[in-house]
Amino acid sequence: MPGLHIEKEAVVEIKNRRYTCVGRGPGGSYLFAPHQGRGNLYLKPESLFDQIQNNHLKILEDVEYHGEPLPDSHFDLTALETKEREKVMMRHFYMQRLIDYRDKGGKLSDFALNDFARRTHQAYVAQCKMKEQEAPIKPMSAAALRRWFRAWRKSGFNTKSLVHDARGNSHSKLSRRQLELLEAAIEEDYLDKRRMTAKHVHTLLKAKINIENRARKMDGRQAIATPHYNTLLTHIKRVDLFDQLKARYNAQYALKVTRQYSITPPVNRHLERMQADHTQLDVYVDFGGNILARPWLTLLLDSYSKAVLGYWLTPEPPSAESVMQALCTAVMPKDLVAMGGDPAWQWPMHGIPSELTLDNGKEFHGRDLEMAAAELGITLTFTPPRKPYFKAQVERKFGEINRSLLAKLTGQVFKYEPEKHGIDYPHLNFEDLKKIFLQWVTTVLHRTPNKDGNTPEELWLDSVQKYGVPGAGLSSDYIEMCLSKSGQERVVHPNGIHFNSLVFNNEWLSRLRNKLTAKNKADKPTAKFKWSASDVGLIWVLDPNTHEYFPVHSKEEYAHGRSLYNHRVVLREKRQRSKEKLSDDKYLDAVLAVDQAVNEIVENKKTKNKRLGSKVLRYLKGRPKAPHIDKSNPPKTLDSNRTIQEVNTHPEDIPINKNLSTDSISTITKSTYSKPQEDDLEVFPDDLEI
Template sequence: MSLANLTVGERFTTKGRDYEIIEEKKHDVFKVKDLMDNVIITFTRKEIVTLLMEGKLEFSRDGKNAEGEYVKTYPFNDLSLLPEKVEKDMRFRFMAIEPLISLDVKNMNPYIMNRVEQLKNDGITGVSRSSLYRWYKAYKESGNEMYSLISSFHKCGSKDNRLQREVEIIIDEMIEKHYKKGERKTIKDLHLLVYHKIDEKNKLRSYENRLFHPSISTLSRRIKGKDQYEIEKARKGEMAANKKHGFVTIQEKTKYPLQRVEADHTRLDIFLVDDETRLPIGRPYITKLIDCFTGYPLGMYIGFEHPSYTTIMHAMKHAFFPKYYLKEKYPSIQNEWVAYGIPETLVVDRGKDFTSKHLEHACKELNINLVHCPPRKPWWKGTIERHFRTHNQQFIHQAYGTTFSNILDKGEYDPRKHAVIGFKRFLEMYHKWVVDIYGMDINKGVKGVPSLIWKKAFENKPLPGYPKKALDWEVKLMKLGHGTIQNYGVKTQYLYYQSKELRSLRNKLNNPNDKIQFKYDPTNLGKIYVYDEFDNRYIEAYCTEPAYANGLNEYTHKIIYKNARKDVNDVNISALAASKAQLQEQQEEEKETTLTKRLQYERSKGTGSDKELKEETNKEAYKQETEFLDSSVNDKRQEDKKAKQNQKAIALFESEEDDWGFLDVNG
């Protein structure tokens, strides 16, 4: 995956002008040349990265592929859509040069010769010194771009490859539906089911566009490529899976930052109150990623959304980018949140959210090695487990409204009566604990101060890189969907999406029933990103009902759909819109009654750290070509909603002293 490291020669475009870094004057200050006027100006790292995160800056770099051809790096590189053989060759070449990538020497020849001998000793023949050097050079010149290891990758995407991808989708569906079951169907049984499914599909296709039947050996390879523990567990049970695929290897000690990162969720032992009404709204969840080498947290998400891929997505996005918002958002914080970047290996448990296809696909696109630790063995991700214990002892259990971890510790303490901390203030307090206390204190696990260990590790090498475009990483982290492009556009979750570019893509397809892949943000159903295999990029398609979908999260949409559904085949957008308005009114009326209803209200609003932390970021999300959509309806709805909320403002406390007191919800 190609990253921008802010080194000499790096080029970027912002505000319609092209620039090139020509010198790093001092730490985090760069001398940059305007390529249009040859004027030399100065940029700080913070200025460049902030513009990147706001979508106002893009990096660009051309490089050579493995055959020595100059190619342009596309903003979206979806490795998962490569034909199997092409991807296998690419992975093999990367494996061959991987030990050479981190070397910083002038003469690579002895190291390359040594690597050739290592491969031969491992039984891998046919890799010459010249091939290894060519792959290594192509990879480095392209900015560590995986696509540079593919021969003529820009020529991929023929009709046969597109048809093959649809067969792959069918195979995956049949494996999930029939093979991963307790009935234990054989591979031969599965082959017949896939064969029949393809026959049914081909009845609607012309002879030239027919799908080809995979062989039994192809199905066998696909099954072997899946998580064998999960397959064994689904077919024979957890005990059999543990016995056959139990882990006995000893974990190696990490040697540098981002080599191994652990992630997990937990429900925080504290009741928070509504920032406006001061009524208790419940206990939030936190999803967190922590670097094992330094012990420093990479990123997090705090909200009332139950643990899911959505919370993982927000936490990973927070982890990948620098936290330059910190000082401006929270002036009381003294230090910087120094850790960020994409990990080499991400260690998670086997929860449903961590074994989802969305996380697997995102890690594949971002070139992250996803590792699932064995069940009921929490020591496999001991770093994050210890961190959660530390944040309870040092912060959560000392705050007003804590529930403690142990019922015996609670005694007569009622957390609901003592809950006084609002969600926004809690975010500030948690940031301060992470950055000014935990990050600056001795950590026995890593035998040092996490922030200092991180800084020292990057004294003599570049900081973690950035994406060519901020949207690149964001789209790769979004949820995955499949569908077809019909004359009305793409239909998903009873919503329709259309755009000019989408219509152009449909015209390029040989058959309107060809499967396409798209990504969508579960916190905003206003648009989706459809993969254009011809140009190797994602294109935007907008919901045809922006007044309903813009800013709507997937959880709320499902509630609305459930309320509006009279018959599964009789759902229309008017019914959904009416239900949405009714749901909003009911939530406004009921949010002050029971704790459960207030918690549901916060979740349906999407209350979470992602929204709070990006409040001041770029707000020009929907200014592209959308003349066929009427966004004024959405603006009017927002104005009406705000006016209604102002009318319903309730002054529960008459003095500042009361505002910081506790509220007895039991009367």
């Protein structure tokens, strides 16, 4: 198209969307990058001319492009198809011969140029036969020689000017109304959340054109031909895949399908970047107590060597605690024997990373993790939401674990055939799984070569020799304290702090309690401390006066160095053992015997008290009433000269109720005559009057 040319980085507006021209190679289409979205647009010069004719394109000035940096594109002959490439080489052969012919004073008439072309063609055919290449059938015409030579000389003898720019009749053969209806069908029906098929869209287009043709027939106008189904498919393919998926699904799905793969930033040494993530393993594990569950794995991977720096296996869902424990394992040197492994296994990977890449999981945003990273000098980098490919290396490692290790274990999960899983499998227990996983990481994974023939262990050791191990001077106690979980507060009892069914105490904690008690005698002294799930036998107690933590071990030595899961297993076994002993037949028989003996004693006591109470009541009912004392004539006072024996009344002088016999009175002793107790009266009926 003569005179039609768009410069690189020119901003245009096509159908109300802004694009920036990236460029155009010889014989190719114009590439336009959108200002919003990822759907690039390719337009041939003929299509570009049609857009201008339909007022769909206009060039904008004083508008800048702020999107993805434009590529620095270049062209060479290898970008062309083989057939077109050979034609360019033939034209170049003709142009070189023509320069020599002109320098020697050759004539440029049609007859002379045709003769020159015939001789040049013969030489080129001979060269093709020698190189065993396909030769052209006929020579170039004089008019073609003049046209190609002018273009070649105008371009500064650039080979790109010899590329044929196909500008034939490639304009759309559809009428303007046909094109409008076709584009409307694609925009309204195909690029819609209903996600219609192209066949259905073509049927609707055919129906709409049929309705319009009936109106045209009544007006005497010419009917519109329905575009072919293949024409519709051709126009649909011109819409960028990102724009199609965004319109039919959503932008997130479109980005996921059309995104750039392998976009993890490159690294040059070990511990420059560490990726962290967690997953639920595809295997069922026996946790005891008839509990079958899939454990969770938190994995930390070195981006440079692809070696596993640390991990944490737990039956509980991922949390900030599991992340801290995995990081503690990654930073500190590994004691394989303490981890349940063999001394012959090697795991030299440890150290403090410069950057830790995490996703936006809730457990990764804990304050404890942020403070620990700040203490150790680790930069936390969070990937965009729902974009796991920013840490694709650790994601791929999970797949390798499931395929290479877990697929061989009993109790594996069949995701697509869940009926194959049953509780009758010989499942591994949790300790066996931890040992097998540790063995696989140290002896298989770290010694598996990559595509370059280097193993993760070799890459790690080679990088350590060059750059050393960051954080090697920090003490293990300090690292463990920094990566412990805070926020716990308990009462400091005289015997120590009670936590996780353990008792923690030492001399320094006792002194701190005395200090806290002397400061506030009204309340019970409390202390804040940090603890770690990898060692429940140790806590770090905060001294509020010095703002420092000091270690306190539990009195139970079996808990030292024991993980929280193992500690819970021990507690469960203790409860089970106590339950079994309490369910023993001899023990239960003894409990029943003691209970029966107690009941017999109580019943005997109740019977005895009931008989005694009855006798007392009978006496009290027959007791004479107190004599009436006349206040006007008070009794005479006792003479002090009279003796006690003279004052005492003889038993025969006491008035006796007729209902009582002498024998009954004689049986009432001094002790039985005492007032009955309340416990003895409880056996009396409610309607008894005393």
